[in-house]
Amino acid sequence: MNEVISSPLFGILISLLAFELGMFLYKKFKNPIFNPLLISITFIVGLLLIFHIDFQSYDQGGQLIAFFLGPATVILAVPLYKQLDLLKANALPIIVGILVGSIVGIISIVLISYFIGLDANIIKSLSPKSVTVPIGVEVSKQLGGISPITVVSIIITGILGAIMGPTICKTVKIKDKLSIGVSLGTASHAVGTTKALELGEVEGAMSSLSIGIAGLFTVFLAPLIVKILNSILHFY
Structure with missing residues (x-):
């Protein structure tokens, strides 16, 4: 049994089974709460805890799956290419929207974390969520x-964005496909983009574009914004 658990195939098999379970539940109930990634994480964590399986043993297969995240992300460029004319026609509002979304995302999490009394290191860790x-x-x-x-904050942000994003857009009556895609990609990265792709090709294309641009903005803006807010709030 130990030989099976220590094999990389164990981690791969468990991950695939967990995701298939998540997809089955999502398709059956059609409820955002049954997000496949959320179900997968819950299933795997529960399995490891119940059977006292060491995480390092599972992660041997998990690392192999993680290796393919890069190529999988590149595939997101396909719907973007198909919507290239739309991108060119709306380049300025798209860039401004992603920029504003990135700034608001960083400022909001820093301020919320500060006012609920989180440690400075936690605040720094959450800023690129x-x-x-x-x-x-x-x-x-x-x-x-x-x-x-x-890492945990990024995963949680993505799942919440995929679950709540479309509902929020409907609640505030945002119907423009471009706007929905930009908001999902900027706020909840690749996980949000998977939801955007379900909504439509335009939403998926704009969301996949937003991932890269929001990441670039965050690299430059997060240190600057955290430094400015710290000069005002003195949280470290």
Whole structure:
């Protein structure tokens, strides 16, 4: 049994089964709360805890899956290419929207974290929560944050964005496909983009574009905004 668990195939198999379970539940109930990623995480964590399986054993297969995240992300350029004319016609509002969204995302999490009394290192770790993991971790390190906390915050942000984003857009009566895509990609990175792709090709294209641009803005803006807010609030 130990040989099976220590094999990379174990982590791969468990991950695939967990995601398939999540997809099955999502398609069956059609409820955003049954987000496949959320179901997968819950299932895997529960399995590891119940059977006392060491995370390092599972992660041998998990790392192989993570290796393919890069190529999978590149595929998001396909719907963007198909909507290239739309992008050219709306370049300025798209860029401004992503810029404003990135700034608001950083400022809001820093202020909320400060006013509820979180430690300075936690605040630094949470500031890049709305970008993809590789970018967020590097920004967190640059600020002196804690990388594992950054990773968790990015995952939670993505899941919440995918679950709540479309509902919020409907509630405030945002119907423009371009706006919905930009908001999902800027606020909840790749996980939000998977939801945007479900909504339509335009939403998916704009969301995938927003991931990269929001990440670029965050690299430059997060250290500057955190520094400015710290000069005012003195949280470290």
